[in-house]
Amino acid sequence: MAKSSRSFKALILGSGSAATALVSLIIAAVLSRNFDKGDYATYRQTLLVYEFAAPLLTLGLPAALFYFLPGETSRARAILLENLILLGVMGLLFSFFLAFGGNSLLADRFSNPALEKTLLVFALYPVLFLPASAASACLVVRDKVHWFTIHIVATRLARLGLVLGAIWIFPDSPLAAISAITISSFLTCGSALVLMFRAVPRTGISRPSRHGLTSQLKYAIPLGLAVMLESMALGIDKVLVSILCEPDQFAVFVNGAMEIPFIRMITAATMAVILPEIVAFYKTGKKAEALGLWQRSARKIAVLLLPLGGLLFVAAPELMTLFYSGEYVESSRPFRIYLLLLPARVIFFGVIFQAAGRSDLILKRAVGTLLLNAAVSYPMIKYFGIEGAAWGTVVVFWLYVIPYCLVYCSRLLDTVWFRLMPFRHLGMILLAIVGAMLVASQMRPFLPAGHTLSVAVLVSAAYVVILMPALILLCRSELRQYWQMLLRVLPGNRGRS
Numbered sequence: 043m044a045k046s047s048r049s050f051k052a053l054i055l056g057s058g059s060a061a062t063a064l065v066s067l068i069i070a071a072v073l074s075r076n077f078d079k080g081d082y083a084t085y086r087q088t089l090l091v092y093e094f095a096a097p098l099l100t101l102g103l104p105a106a107l108f109y110f111l112p113g114e115t116s117r118a119r120a121i122l123l124e125n126l127i128l129l130g131v132m133g134l135l136f137s138f139f140l141a142f143g144g145n146s147l148l149a150d151r152f153s154n155p156a157l158e159k160t161l162l163v164f165a166l167y168p169v170l171f172l173p174a175s176a177a178s179a180c181l182v183v184r185d186k187v188h189w190f191t192i193h194i195v196a197t198r199l200a201r202l203g204l205v206l207g208a209i210w211i212f213p214d215s216p217l218a219a220i221s222a223i224t225i226s227s228f229l230t231c232g233s234a235l236v237l238m239f240r241a242v243p244r245t246g247i248s249r250p251s252r253h254g255l256t257s258q259l260k261y262a263i264p265l266g267l268a269v270m271l272e273s274m275a276l277g278i279d280k281v282l283v284s285i286l287c288e289p290d291q292f293a294v295f296v297n298g299a300m301e302i303p304f305i306r307m308i309t310a311a312t313m314a315v316i317l318p319e320i321v322a323f324y325k326t327g328k329k330a331e332a333l334g335l336w337q338r339s340a341r342k343i344a345v346l347l348l349p350l351g352g353l354l355f356v357a358a359p360e361l362m363t364l365f366y367s368g369e370y371v372e373s374s375r376p377f378r379i380y381l382l383l384l385p386a387r388v389i390f391f392g393v394i395f396q397a398a399g400r401s402d403l404i405l406k407r408a409v410g411t412l413l414l415n416a417a418v419s420y421p422m423i424k425y426f427g428i429e430g431a432a433w434g435t436v437v438v439f440w441l442y443v444i445p446y447c448l449v450y451c452s453r454l455l456d457t458v459w460f461r462l463m464p465f466r467h468l469g470m471i472l473l474a475i476v477g478a479m480l481v482a483s484q485m486r487p488f489l490p491a492g493h494t495l496s497v498a499v500l501v502s503a504a505y506v507v508i509l510m511p512a513l514i515l516l517c518r519s520e521l522r523q524y525w526q527m528l529l530r531v532l533p534g535n536r537g538r539s
Contacts, residue, residue, distance in 0.1 A: 065198040067365070069205050073219060074297060074366035076209055080156075083289035085216040086296045087152055088160040089223070090280055091140075092168060097273035099132045099172055102266025106258045107179035111242075119248040122180060122238060124255050126173045133172035140165035152284045160220045170227040174234035184241040193233050201226035264405070271408030278415050279431040286423050295428040297366050298373035299380060324397040332397065333455050336390070337464055343388040344468055345520045349509060351384035352475035356482050356505050360498035379432035383439055385472060389463055391447035398454045407446055414438045470516055478509035 073082055103125055110121045145161035181190040204222035212218035283295050323332035354361065358374035358381075366373060395403045419434030426433065448459040455462070482505035489497045514521065 061195045061198050065202045068202060069219075070297065071365045072206065073209065073216075074293075074370055076213060077216060079290040079293040079369065081214065081216045083293040083296075084154060084156040084160055085219050087154060087157055087284055087289070087292065088164050088216070088220050090277075090284065090296075091148055091161060092164070092171075094274065094277050094281060095136060095168075096172075096175075097266070097270035099136055099168065100129065100175055100266060100269075101132065101259070102262035102264075102269055103128050103132075103258065104176045104179045105266075105269075106262040107176060107183060109261055110258060111180065111183045115245065117247045117254070118242045119239075119244050120250050120254060121258075122176070122242045123248070124250040124258055125176050125180075126235075126238075127250060128255060128258065129172045129176060130169065133169035136168040137165045140168075152289075154284075154289050156216065160217055163217060164220050164224055167224050167227045170231040174227075174231045177234040177238055180238045181241055186237070186241045189237050189241065193237055197226065197230040197233055200229050268405040268408050271405065271412050275408055275411035275415050276435070278412065279419055279435050282416070282419050282423055283428055283431050286420075287428060291428050294370060294372050295376055295431065297362065297370050298375065298377035299432065300377065320393055320397045329455050329457075332394075333457065333462070336393065337462075339390070340388050341464055341467060341517070342520050344471055345513070345517045347384055347388055348468075348471050348475055349513060351381050352479050352509070353502055353505055355381050356479050357498045357502050360494050360501070363494045364498065375429055376432040379429060379436060382436050385468065386439060386444055388468070389447075391451055394451045394454055400450075400454065403450050407443065410446070411438060411443055414442055467516070471513070474509060474512035474516065478505050478512075481505075481508050 070086075073085055077085065107121070107125055110125075111118060140161050145158050145165070148161060149155055149157035177193060178190055181187065181193075201223065204226050205219050208218040208222035209215070280292075280296060280299060283292050283299075287295070320332045320335055323329070323335065355378055358378050359371050362374045362377065363371050392404060415435055415438045418438050419431050422430030422434045424430070448462060452459040452462055482501050485501055485504055486497065489500055
């Protein structure tokens with residue numbers, strides 16, 4: 043029952059990530075069709091500034107609540123207030139930076155004068171949105187997961203409505219879209235604060251203290267530094283393209299340089315379920331059991347992610363056209379390149395590092411990834427354009443990140459690297475996927491040109507029909523488990539679990 047409860051909680055949390063991904067995708071699709079490439083680039087570059095800086099600004103503070111808040115009765119409200127104060131101060135500093143010269147500096151670095159106005163309007167966003175980022179940890183710790191899901195869905199829908207309304211009134215204005223995003227942050231912040239204060243009522247000591255502030259900083263900064271560097275390493279490609287390429291090229295690149303929508307829902311849910319158990323196994327010296335659970339999780343995730351990646355690869359040109367219009371069909375090229383990272387996403391190396399208490403290995407990996415990605419991507423963008431940024435990330439990931447993780451995880455689990463993962467099983471799935479992709483792709487010349495939706499449906503259907511028998515043969519056990527899980531969460535069956 044406990045496993046079912048954790049799985050259900052993770053599923054609810056994942057649905058919030060899915061709502062965020064869906065709203066972001068809809069907004070990007072609408073704006074791509076409504077704006078020219080220059081205006082769309084201005085909108086995405088404005089958001090990129092915060093997305094790139096956010097890991098530095100948060101300093102790992104939301105995650106500190108997972109450590110300080112559980113079991114606390116006398117200082118719970120004080121701990122929350124200390125966390126919010128620190129986040130608010132960091133947001134305020136960045137807001138001041140944008141409002142007093144940072145907007146002009148970044149507009150100059152990105153060679154996009156329009157950013158000067160949009161970043162000035164956007165300056166309010168960090169000071170409002172950063173405190174709201176504590177809501178996830180706070181509400182999960184206080185067992186109010188359903189509150190958080192309602193908060194995420196409601197605020198993201200409000201953001202969608204505000205952006206759509208803004209571009210309906212001002213159809214050619216990225217400034218209007220950014221203004222709508224900024225206004226939505228007021229709603230997000232207000233909703234988050236109300237829910238957090240309701241979840242952590244005023245009992246015992248409620249006044250923040252200097253000791254409490256410094257304690258949270260000491261705990262959060264090392265963790266936040268690792269998260270910051272890893273996020274920067276994964277986002278450096280967009281920054282380099284912004285600096286080295288024209289805004290129109292950035293617009294094409296950024297639509298393709300995206301993580302598969304809803305992938306975070308799957309990975310976050312799985313990590314939330316297995317991490318506590320792997321930690322328990324590792325602390326009691328049961329490394330073989332930890333390895334077995336890790337491998338079974340990888341097999342289950344592979345059944346979902348790898349076939350999905352093959353499907354998106356086959357239909358990428360049509361999907362980019364359907365979502366973003368025919369002007370962005372070239373976005374399918376970086377999109378396909380980034381899909382080559384997908385096989386690595388079925389393996390959660392960070393879980394092993396965390397279970398072993400080796401956050402230093404995560405930090406070292408992040409430093410190496412950031413430096414190498416910048417060093418490799420810069421010349422590749424110079425010579426190969428926007429696709430060079432995608433190839434740079436893929437090369438660094440497969441030639442540095444994966445070998446690094448295999449070496450250290452094998453040591454931590456007392457095994458050899460080729461026994462860490464069910465590589466033979468994953469390889470057979472990939473072989474079946476590649477075969478189905480090749481056969482399905484051969485259909486495209488025989489399909490009616492100009493009928494994008496029909497081509498996408500027919501090619502995708504052919505891929506699924508070709509792949510499904512092999513998938514059933516190779517992954518019968520995992521598919522059966524997913525079917526049983528689905529039956530348990532369906533109305534009328536939940537009580538039977």
